[in-house]
Amino acid sequence: MESERESVQVTMIVTLPDSSSHDIGEEQRTVEAILIRFGINPLEVIVSVGGTVVPENTIVSGDDRIRIIRIAHGG
Amino acid sequence: MAGTDPVKGRIRCSICPAPSIIRFRDTDRQLCAEHFSANLKERIKKTISDHTMINPGDRIAVALSGGKDSTALLLLLTDIVPAYDGVTLVAVTIDEGISGYRSDTIRSAEKIAQETGVEHIITSFSGLFGKDLDEILKGREERACSICGILRRKALASAAQSAGAIKLATGHNLNDEAQSVLMNTMRGDLVRFIRDSGSDSGGCFIPRIKPLMDISEKEIAVYLMSMDRFPDLPECPYTRYALRAEVRSRLSTLEFRHPGTMRNLVTGKERLASILAGIPLGGAINRCTECGEPCSGTVCQTFRLIDTVLK
Numbered sequence: 171m172e173s174e175r176e177s178v179q180v181t182m183i184v185t186l187p188d189s190s191s192h193d194i195g196e197e198q199r200t201v202e203a204i205l206i207r208f209g210i211n212p213l214e215v216i217v218s219v220g221g222t223v224v225p226e227n228t229i230v231s232g233d234d235r236i237r238i239i240r241i242a243h244g245g
Numbered sequence: 246m247a248g249t250d251p252v253k254g255r256i257r258c259s260i261c262p263a264p265s266i267i268r269f270r271d272t273d274r275q276l277c278a279e280h281f282s283a284n285l286k287e288r289i290k291k292t293i294s295d296h297t298m299i300n301p302g303d304r305i306a307v308a309l310s311g312g313k314d315s316t317a318l319l320l321l322l323t324d325i326v327p328a329y330d331g332v333t334l335v336a337v338t339i340d341e342g343i344s345g346y347r348s349d350t351i352r353s354a355e356k357i358a359q360e361t362g363v364e365h366i367i368t369s370f371s372g373l374f375g376k377d378l379d380e381i382l383k384g385r386e387e388r389a390c391s392i393c394g395i396l397r398r399k400a401l402a403s404a405a406q407s408a409g410a411i412k413l414a415t416g417h418n419l420n421d422e423a424q425s426v427l428m429n430t431m432r433g434d435l436v437r438f439i440r441d442s443g444s445d446s447g448g449c450f451i452p453r454i455k456p457l458m459d460i461s462e463k464e465i466a467v468y469l470m471s472m473d474r475f476p477d478l479p480e481c482p483y484t485r486y487a488l489r490a491e492v493r494s495r496l497s498t499l500e501f502r503h504p505g506t507m508r509n510l511v512t513g514k515e516r517l518a519s520i521l522a523g524i525p526l527g528g529a530i531n532r533c534t535e536c537g538e539p540c541s542g543t544v545c546q547t548f549r550l551i552d553t554v555l556k
Contacts, residue, residue, distance in 0.1 A: 211497050213463050224256075
């Protein structure tokens with residue numbers, strides 16, 4: 171029963187600009203709160219959730235997949 | 246006020262039921278991909294019109310590095326210029342010769358030029374100056390951005406003139422403009438602080454236009470991402486030597502904490518420039534005594550570089 175409960179546990183995964191992935195649990199919060207937690211200025215990145223670009227005040231939770239893309243510069 | 250999907254927290258566009266892709270922090274307005282694209286085009290058209298950047302019959306060279314700003318510029322201009330009679334575009338790319346960086350961006354530039362059907366010219370530092378940037382910078386890496394900037398300006402002007410263009414459009418955005426204001430202030434360079442690259446210079450310089458000057462870097466990135474055209478490219482390896490990189494980071498933090506900072510810097514500079522208009526500040530444009538090219542002193546920056554680092 172315990173292992174069955176574990177297998178359906180949902181969790182959010184954040185992929186940072188350096189391609190590292192982080193499990194941040196399932197508790198709902200804004201994208202902006204996640205960026206600030208990782209020390210990222212929201213003006214320097216774009217964020218996609220499930221492959222779609224979203225504004226930073228979007229609330230994420232559950233099994234959302236959040237990708238943070240740095241706005242490259244210099245060129 | 247935009248609506249929110251109560252289940253998944255997705256925010257809707259302030260105009261239609263489609264999901265929002267961007268929030269304007271000053272007004273809390275939300276826009277979907279379609280309405281944001283339309284909003285962006287209208288604001289760029291207004292910038293072009295307010296500054297009389299484009300006239301019928303213009304042949305405009307678009308500086309196309311292949312990065313996000315120039316990619317967005319070319320996409321948007323190909324959409325906007327048909328409204329002007331007889332305006333033609335030619336994309337110009339400068340291959341400075343930066344290993345591990347430029348070949349990827351050139352491929353990206355070639356791809357976007359091909360997709361938009363715009364004529365594309367590539368000019369290299371090695372073809373123009375006899376050496377590529379990596380070679381020029383050996384032992385001088387800390388001066389990378391100033392040396393590259395001078396040579397790239399020369400190369401762009403040369404390529405644009407060879408292509409028969411009478412204007413050069415660059416992808417400078419609001420962030421770039423605000424950074425320049427701050428950097429020129431830090432250097433105490435009043436002439437450069439108020440100089441307008443698009444203003445009349447007696448035919449000396451090819452006039453530059455900056456159609457994206459009122460659009461933030463973030464907006465450009467969101468626009469490209471929403472169109473699946475955001476170029477995933479490496480960062481220039483010399484960026485870390487640039488004062489601009491430091492200014493950029495600090496200004497971005499200020500803008501986040503104090504929204505409107507960048508816009509206020511640019512507006513303040515424009516006000517000051519209009520007050521100082523007509524007052525001589527020692528910034529007269531002369532001809533270089535060595536090569537005849539336009540310059541602010543007696544010998545142009547390019548010739549000074551050719552005389553030192555390129556020999």
